[in-house]
Amino acid sequence: MRQNPSFAMTDLAELRRVIAQNPWATLIATGDDGLVASHYPVLLDPDRDDLTVVGHVGKPDDAVLHLGERELLMIFQGPNGYISPSWYGDVRAVPTWNYTAVHLAGVPEIVDTQANLTILDDLVTHFERQLPQPRMMWQAPNTEEFVRALEMGTVGFRMTPTRVSAKRKLSQNKPDSIVESVIAELDGDGEYAHPALAAEMRRAHETRLAHRG
DSSP: OOOOTTTBOOOHHHHHHHHHHOOEEEEEEEETTEEEEEEEEEEEOTTOSSSOEEEEEEHHHHHHHTTTTSOEEEEEEOOOEEEOGGGGOSSOOOOEEEEEEEEEEEOOEEOOHHHHHHHHHHHHHHHHTTSSSOOOTTSTTSOHHHHHHHHTTEEEEEEOOSEEEEEEESSTTSOHHHHHHHHHHHTTTSTTOOHHHHHHHHHHHHHHHHHHO
């Protein structure tokens, strides 16, 4: 991802927040016949406070991604959306797209059976706990035999990235009045309204204002 100093994200806490809030990742590697991509939920390693992540893929995907053997690029995307130049007022401008993205690259470590079961359990718990009647991995009818059979079809991994690239392009290069206008449009009810993107912009804008003060 081409970097621009105006949009660079370097704060570890913010990088972790983006990953935690957007766990559906794109996994890209060089396969035997060229580039290949898979899509899986990936979580921050609960035992680490850096950018180490854990996840799993199905064995058919592992066969093309070659986890543990080749570098893997993992992409996390935050809220993103179209920004109309009409929102800037009577100024010369072009359309653009605002977004947040974090790229992690490294060679994953393949974990053993018990660690893979823990990762699978953590993934299920992470998403099921939001529900009023969660179905945890080891709860009936998910018997131990059933769960272990599922585990045999997956490959668990842990990856501490050796390269990190992150970008938050949220109109930081625009005057405050334009940023506020864009946020208002995104928070509205128009064709391109996007409250989540408005919230992300507001967060970045307030941080910038605080640093000025």
